[in-house]
Amino acid sequence: MTDMENKAVAYNVEQGVATLTMQSAPVNALSRAVRVGLIEGIEAALADDSVNAIVVTSSLPIFSGGADISEFSGGDLSPMLPEVLDKIENATKPVVAVLPGPAFGGGLEVALACHHRITFAGNKVGLPEVNLGILPGAGGTQRLPRLADVQTALSMIVTGRPTSVVKLPGVFDKISDKPEHLLDDTKQYLASLTESNAIKRTSEITLSMNEEVQGVFDAVTAQTKKASKGFFAPLKCIEAVKGAYTLAFEDGLKHEGKLFMACMNTPQARAQQHFFFAERAAGHVSDFDKSTPERSIEKVAIIGAGTMGGGIAMNFANAGIPVTMLELKPEALEKGLALIRKNYENSAKKGKLTQDQVESRMALLSGTTSYDDLSEVDLVIEAVFEKMEVKKTVFSTLDKVCKPGAILASNTSTLDIDEIATATSRPEDVIGLHFFSPANVMKLLEVVKADKTSSEVIKTCMKMAKRIKKVAVLVGVCFGFVGNRMIEPYGREANRLLLEGATPEQVDRVLTEFGMPMGPFTMGDMAGLDIGYYVRQSRQEYISHDPAYGAVADRLVEMGRNGLKTGRGAYNYEPGSRVPIPDPEVLEIAKQEANRLGVKQRSDISDEEILVRVMYTLINEGACILEEGIAAKSSDIDVIYVYGYGFPVYRGGPMQYADEVGLGTILDKLTTYRDQLGDYGKMWLQPSELLIKLAQENASFKNYSK
Ligand code: 3HC
Ligand code: NAI
Secondary structure, rough: OOEOOOOEEEEEEEOOOEEEEEEOOOOOEEEEHHHHHHHHHHHHHHHHOOOOOOEEEEEEOOOOOOOHHHHOOOOOOOOOOOHHHHHHHOOOOOOEEEEOOOOHHHHHHHHHHHHHHEOOOOOOEOOOOHHHHOOOOOOHHHHHHHHOHHHHHHHHHHHHEEEHHHOOOOOOOOEEOOOOHHHHHHHHHHHOOOOOOOOOHHOOHHHHHHHHHHHHHHHHHHHHHOOOOOHHHHHHHHHHHEEEEHOEEEEEEEEEHHHHHHOOOHHHHHHHHHHHHHHOOOOOOOOOOOOOOOOOOOOOOEEEOOOHHHHHHHHHHHHHOOOOEOOOOOOHHOOOOOHEEEEEOOOOOOOOOOOHHHHHHHHEEEEOOOHHHHHHHHEEEEEEOOOHHHHHHHHHHHHHHHHOOEEEEEEEOOOOHHHHHHHOOHHEEEEEEOOOOOOOOOOEEEEEOOOOHHHHHHHHHHHHHHHHEEEEEEEOOOOOOHHHHHHHHHHHHHHHHHHHHHHHHHHHHHHHHHHOOOHHHHHHHOHHHHHHHHHHHHHHHHOOOOHHHHHHHHHHHOOOOOOOHOOOOOOOOOOOOOOOOOHHHHHHHHHHHHHHHEEEEEEEEHHHHHHHHHHHHHHHHHHHHHHHHOOHHHHHHHHHHHHHHHHHHHOOHHHHHHHHHHHHHHHHHHHHHHHHEEEEEHHOOOOOOHHHHHOOOOOOOOOOOO
8 A cells, every 4th residue: 555645636555546536625626736646646656566547536525626716817837737637548557537526627627538437326517617708628628529429518518507427428437326336336347447448548539520410519509699698708618619520639629728718818707707706705704703603594584475575485485494474464465475376386387396396385484464473483584665664663573572582684675774773672683684686586685784783693694595595795784785876876877868868779788788688778667667766756865966867767757657567668568578669759758858957968979988877887886885895895796796687797797897997997987977077977977086096006996905
């Protein structure tokens, strides 16, 4: 038996088998230390005459999470991964990859370069590089098609989705029924190797292009152009895989390498890699640490079974957590529960749930009109009307009936959680849990900490979010918190541009070309223009200095043009259709309002002006939020925008986009339009102090912390 010192990869020889065990927690990212360990292990095994076979495996529940993404920003990277794989594949003794858990990206590429692969039936593997704006760059686009069929290889590489190993019979030489059998099965497999089948190099398999394969490429290309509109990497993935069918293996690798670098050097790759870490960093908050106690959440209550209450309840039922829903009247309760059932039944019709699952989830939901039934719950989420007096009454009642230690949360979109907390004798247990609509679908959860919220409550809610499959971001109290506060300037500028002579379709086009799933006018029509109308009515102190604020939108609502639900809003809609149809009447209203308010209409509003005024003012508000400490880091804002508002992930979120454009440019353009727009510009387009400071220092939002 021989052992070698490498912390990242353990080396051990027993009964003629050298085992290279990756042990680099948490995910065996293929850092330089792991790559060196693999090369050293292979070399030692080849030099040792007592070794007949080599096993590459992992001591962790994962085989490997792929290349170390944190190394992508540079440093000494030798040996590079392709070099390691070359060494493995060209080994003159059989190399067997044994996967005790998932293999992703470079991790799967390591396995593909081995001569044999063994795993167990419940395992999954994938090539998710496309989600980082790149493509598999260590032979994945050349080796996977040689082992799997073209459709499977393309689908895995272009979508990045993990695939069950049982769907990859060509890739795995042995699939154990259970992970516990992996060791014995590996021994048996090794014993069964003969001289003729011991070394199977994937690179030696030849592929060629034919009509059928070309047909698959054409179909996948057409589908990808639609499904991945705006993304750079997916089409490059297809181009790379094509090389496997048209080029010799070595040339295919070179072709892949060139395309990999072309992807890596794009703003999209930087944005998507930023987002990978941003999403994970959202969970790292300074308000608590490992020693902070966590409360157990086994029973939940929701107050209000309306639009939000119902959706929120479904999240808990989906996670197997029982929910009691409280309403004012039994009819409202029945209506709420019936709607939840209808939603589940619809999922069952689409094959996403079985009828048994529908019933077991419904069985977790109960209704009441009595607060006495809430005495044992661990968490209450209030989702009643957006009125401070109503919320305070609810919280003061909860304070009386709930057990000590119960967390009292509000789903308010705008109201002051500190003030709500004053209705209780336990402000440390009060927190905001701001779900997004539809709450059973949207992944974002803004966790709003009030002045007195305890770190224990914050920690419990952040952890609970994971259980119900939400991405939680911790924010502070202010009107609209982070997401809705930033959407205000976005909507304001869009409406002002309409008043100044732009058309809804021009504004919407600029924003959809930017990558937003829909423009602000289509979004307003979908949400209902009356919602914004009532917000404006309630925020007179904020907007009264601008008599033209929301003028056109107000007129539309007063004419009954409330959006999609009334068939008319900023656009017209055919009955049953969501396709916006431009309406000259809207432009006429804008003209009349402009005349009434003394606003000069212009026909020369450029696309650039629209983007700067709508998007850069949103970013500017993000800077204010950072400056005030409402968000702890700019990446948190990015996570909120990607998950809550459909901001294109290939731009990484608004703050990453701003960093990419350069804060100097953002500041210059914002200042230019502020100056051009006279009094209006002074009112609303004033760059924030933080933006000015960072731009002057040539710094970025990313590196800013308060
Ligand atoms: N590189 C660097 N760090 C990584 C990493 C990677 N490939 N994968 C995960 N991590 C880090 C995370 O940032 C996180 O760090 P933190 O605790 O400090 O926040 C930690 O590992 C744990 O990650 P998760 O919280 O995501 O753990 P999960 O258990 O929920 O998920 C996973 C594990 C499924 C492996 C998930 O982390 C994942 O999807 N990782 C990325 C997989 C990927 O995209 N691989 C391709 C990399 S690119 C490549 O291989 C290029 C090659 O073709 C040349
Ligand atoms: P909704 O009007 O659909 O539902 C409110 C429900 O609360 C109704 O069923 C009503 O009968 C019930 N209710 C009212 N007062 C009550 C009381 N005292 N006790 C028990 N039940 C009571 O409203 P929606 O849209 O669900 O909004 C609820 C809350 O969620 C609001 O605070 C809103 O700002 C917030 N929110 C709404 C979002 C949305 O897109 N609709 C998004 C995020 C938050």
